Each structure stands twice: as C-alpha cells, then as structure tokens.
Amino acid sequence: MPGGAWxxxxxxxxxxxxxxxxxxxxxxxxxxxxxxxxxxxxxxxxISYLLYLVPLIVPVESxxxxxxxxxxxxxxxxPIFIALFTREVFxxxxxxxxxxxxxxxxxxxxxxxxxxxxxDFEGFxxxxxxxxxxxxxxxxxxxxxxxxxLRQHRKSLRxxxxxLCDRMTCNRFLLWSLFGLVQIALSLVMxxxxxxxxxxxxxxxxxxxxxxxxxxLSIALIWLVFFPxxxxxxxxxxxxAVDGAAGER
Amino acid sequence: xxxxxxxxxxxxLEQSSGLDxxxxxxxxxLALKNAGLNPSTAKQSQYCVVVxxxxxxxxxxxxxxxxxxxxxxxxxxxxxxxxDPSGATTDVDGIFDRLAGG
Numbered sequence: 001m002p003g004g005a006w007x008x009x010x011x012x013x014x015x016x017x018x019x020x021x022x023x024x025x026x027x028x029x030x031x032x033x034x035x036x037x038x039x040x041x042x043x044x045x046x047i048s049y050l051l052y053l054v055p056l057i058v059p060v061e062s063x064x065x066x067x068x069x070x071x072x073x074x075x076x077x078x079p080i081f082i083a084l085f086t087r088e089v090f091x092x093x094x095x096x097x098x099x100x101x102x103x104x105x106x107x108x109x110x111x112x113x114x115x116x117x118x119x120d121f122e123g124f125x126x127x128x129x130x131x132x133x134x135x136x137x138x139x140x141x142x143x144x145x146x147x148x149x150l151r152q153h154r155k156s157l158r159x160x161x162x163x164l165c166d167r168m169t170c171n172r173f174l175l176w177s178l179f180g181l182v183q184i185a186l187s188l189v190m191x192x193x194x195x196x197x198x199x200x201x202x203x204x205x206x207x208x209x210x211x212x213x214x215x216x217l218s219i220a221l222i223w224l225v226f227f228p229x230x231x232x233x234x235x236x237x238x239x240x241a242v243d244g245a246a247g248e249r
Numbered sequence: 250x251x252x253x254x255x256x257x258x259x260x261x262l263e264q265s266s267g268l269d270x271x272x273x274x275x276x277x278x279l280a281l282k283n284a285g286l287n288p289s290t291a292k293q294s295q296y297c298v299v300v301x302x303x304x305x306x307x308x309x310x311x312x313x314x315x316x317x318x319x320x321x322x323x324x325x326x327x328x329x330x331x332x333d334p335s336g337a338t339t340d341v342d343g344i345f346d347r348l349a350g351g
Binding site for chain 2: 023026030032034035038089090093152154155156157158159162163164165168169172173176225226227228
C-alpha cells in the first residue's frame with residue numbers, strides 16, 4: 001500500500017484501540033454484554049490493523065507474509081463480535097440470528113484456516129474459493145449490523161415524533177448503520193485492490209487512496225457515535241443546551 | 250393474570266372496548282409498531298404515550314365508541330399496573346445512550 005491507505009489504517013488502528021479500551025472500561029463498571037462485545041470488536045480490529053501495518057512501516061520483506069497472516073487471524077474475532085452485538089441489541093428474540101453467528105464463525109475459521117493449509121497465508125488470491133468464504137465471513141456481519149441499525153433508525157424516528165426518543169439517540173442509529181455500510185464499501189474496494197495485486201503485483205493508487213478515505217470516514221462515524229463533540233450534539237439536538245448523552249425515556 | 254405488560258394492557262383493552270381477544274391484541278400491537286416500539290420491551294411510560302396518542306386513532310378506525318374514555322381509563326390502569334415481571338431491560342435506546350455516555 002504505497003499511497004494513503006496505510007495512513008488511514010494507522011489512524012483507524014489507534015482510534016479503534018482507544019474506543020475499544022474506553023468501552024472495556026465501561027463494561028467493567030456496568031458488567032453489561034453490549035459494551036463488552038463492542039469493546040472486543042474494536043480492540044481486535046485495532047490489533048489486526050497494527051499487525052497489517054508492521055510490514056509497511058518496517059520494510060523487511062521477510063515480515064510481509066507472517067504479519068499479514070497474523071493480521072488476518074487477529075481479525076477473525078472482530079466480525080464475530082459485531083454479529084454477537086447485533087444479535088444482543090437488535091435481535092435477541094430471533095432464533096435465526098444465532099445461526100448468523102455460527103455461520104460467520106465457520107466462514108472465517110474455514111476461510112482463513114483453509115487458505116493457510118493450502119499455502120495462501122496472505123489471503124489476496126481471489127481465485128481461491130477459500131478467499132470468498134473469508135470475505136463473506138467478514139462482510140456479512142457488518143451488512144447485518146448496518147441494516148439492523150437502519151431499521152432501528154426508522155423506528156426511532158417514529159418514537160422521536162412521540163417524544164419517546166431523543167434526537168441524539170436517533171442519530172446514533174443512523175451513524176451506526178452508516179458505519180456498517182462503509183465497512184461493506186471497504187470490503188468491496190478490497191476486492192478491486194486484491195484483483196490489481198494479482199495482476200500487477202501492486203496496489204492501485206486510486207483504490208489505495210479510496211481505502212484510506214473510507215477508513216477515515218469510518219473513524220469519523222465511530223467518533224460521532226462514541227465521542228460526539230458538543231457542537232455536533234447541539235447541531236443534532238437543535239438546541240443551544242446539551243443535556244448529556246443519555247436522554248430521558 | 251397477565252404474563253407481561255403487553256398481555257395486561259391487551260386484556261384491559263379487550264374488556265373495555267368490546268373487541269375480541271385477537272382484535273384487541275392486534276390493535277395494540279399495531280399501535281406500538283406505529284410508535285416504533287417493541288411490545289416485549291416497551292415500558293409503562295411508553296405504553297401510556299401510545300395509549301394516549303396512537304391507540305385512539307386505531308380504535309376509531311375499528312368503529313369503537315367512546316375511545317377517549319376507554320383510553321383515559323386504560324392509562325390509569327397502566328399507571329396502577331404491577332411492575333412488569335419481564336423486566337423490559339433490553340431497551341435499544343438505553344444501550345446506545347450508555348455506550349456513548351460511558
């Protein structure tokens with residue numbers, strides 16, 4: 001990744017770790033599952049991103065494959081945790097949602113493990129059917145998260161009209177759904193990058209930059225969900241005063 | 250004895266509106282859906298708002314008479330209802346607020 005993607009990834013790694021550790025602190029106080037699940041999602045994402053970055057920062061060719069593989073393995077828990085979070089928060093009563101978690105886990109483990117067994121440690125080979133298992137395993141949970149949050153956003157608009165939901169909460173669902181959609185976009189851009197890599201043995205500068213931009217957009221969305229600045233709270237609430245994150249319900 | 254708040258409110262609605270069991274449950278479920286709420290997780294205060302602002306329209310459209318009086322009595326009954334044994338702790342709004350405020 002010679003262009004901007006690695007800068008976006010580095011910032012994303014740091015932000016994911018900050019958000020993950022902050023949620024871990026919250027989970028230790030509340031002992032609630034949603035914050036524990038999200039904390040794991042962000043911590044594992046951050047660790048994985050850092051592992052992917054090592055070969056780009058330390059130009060030692062022999063590090064490329066082992067660190068790429070370590071990054072892939074470290075990323076396995078992230079989509080599983082977002083699927084667990086989505087089930088816990090949005091679909092706790094639906095039996096089918098448990099199968100989504102089993103399927104995600106199986107796709108990721110078989111995809112990454114299988115490709116390692118056949119010697120594809122980097123996981124860039126689109127012609128390898130195991131690549132598609134892994135790709136589906138890390139794309140579908142984010143699509144599910146995005147769609148469930150979008151559905152909840154629509155419902156929260158109805159609650160908002162009746163005074164049963166505050167504007168910030170309603171907006172948080174929208175931001176979380178956009179985060180899911182940006183992750184899908186990243187997965188799709190990755191396909192093009194890997195296709196380029198297969199044919200040219202190099203990443204396309206355009207898609208490299210696009211990846212970096214999407215990573216930055218992801219971070220902005222996460223920041224607005226978990227650390228909304230006061231100006232943003234005022235903008236969304238439509239008032240001069242900000243009452244804090246938790247609205248009355 | 251109603252199993253949860255939804256059952257309790259539906260039972261009271263059935264008794265006061267003249268709708269049969271299926272119709273009263275369906276009407277209440279529809280009113281909650283139109284308010285963006287889940288029947289199993291909505292709280293007493295949320296039920297009161299739905300009964301006051303959404304349910305009258307639903308009952309009117311089903312030809313129920315004296316809708317205002319029925320809904321006023323229903324709100325009173327919800328206020329006096331025992332705490333929901335199901336707990337209604339899985340409040341999505343509350344979870345997202347907590348995550349942002351922690």
